Amino acid sequence: xxxxxxxxxxxxxxxxxxxxxxxxxxxxxxxxxxxxxxxxxxxxxxxxxxxxxxxxxxxxxxxxxxxxxxxxxxxxxxxxxxxxxxxxxxxxxxxxxxxxxxxxxxxxxxxxxxxxxxxxxxxxxxxxxxxxxxxxxxxxxxxxxxxxxxxxxxxxxxxxxxxxxxxxxxxxxxxxxxxxxxxxxxx
Numbered sequence: 001x002x003x004x005x006x007x008x009x010x011x012x013x014x015x016x017x018x019x020x021x022x023x024x025x026x027x028x029x030x031x032x033x034x035x036x037x038x039x040x041x042x043x044x045x046x047x048x049x050x051x052x053x054x055x056x057x058x059x060x061x062x063x064x065x066x067x068x069x070x071x072x073x074x075x076x077x078x079x080x081x082x083x084x085x086x087x088x089x090x091x092x093x094x095x096x097x098x099x100x101x102x103x104x105x106x107x108x109x110x111x112x113x114x115x116x117x118x119x120x121x122x123x124x125x126x127x128x129x130x131x132x133x134x135x136x137x138x139x140x141x142x143x144x145x146x147x148x149x150x151x152x153x154x155x156x157x158x159x160x161x162x163x164x165x166x167x168x169x170x171x172x173x174x175x176x177x178x179x180x181x182x183x184x185x186x187x
Contacts, residue, residue: 003051004030005038005066006074014072015079015118026082033077037122038070041130043153045142061139069129076122080115084108127157 008023011030039047050070053062087105088095134155137143146152 002031003054005034005050005054005070006030006078010071011075011078014075016114017079017082021086025086026078029082029085030074030078033074033081033122037077037126038074038129039151040154041126041133041157043143043146044150045145046133046140046153047151049142061136065129065132065140069125069132073122073125073129076118076125080118080122083111083115083118087111123157130155130157 004027008026008030011017011026012019012021017026042050050058050062050066053059054066058066133140133143133153143153
């Protein structure tokens with residue numbers, strides 16, 4: 001099983017999940033959030049360093065990164081990843097919606113605001129993680145040592161569906177070329 005930065009019990013304790021949720025159901029979503037939301041911020045080398053530290057006893061700045069920055073962030077992103085499938089059970093020949101005698105299952109529309117709230121909180125904590133890593137980059141050699149096919153850390157946290165890259169050319173040369181081109185001849 002993959003090494004996780006947070007435990008299933010921490011996810012249950014720090015969210016609205018109850019203790020009756022099976023830990024085996026939580027692990028894949030913690031791992032997905034860890035790989036998709038935390039790895040890009042840490043980069044390959046720091047990620048691997050923290051994974052190896054979890055096998056022992058993390059200390060110093062690495063313990064601070066894990067406990068004070070990664071854990072709160074990962075709890076929220078894991079919760080958001082888990083919510084859409086929590087009410088479903090996958091069995092041999094179908095996907096079943098779980099209903100109980102005490103109430104009815106929540107619809108996806110009911111769950112969406114809770115998911116968005118968890119994503120917003122996760123982004124807040126990830127921004128704090130990015131700020132901490134950048135401010136302390138001189139003390140964390142693994143943060144800047146990525147090379148080759150390693151994933152280098154990103155400082156981008158929020159994505160609103162717009163490209164706000166300041167390196168994009170502001171000239172209209174491409175636009176003019178496309179508007180003036182005869183598309184029928186290109187295809």
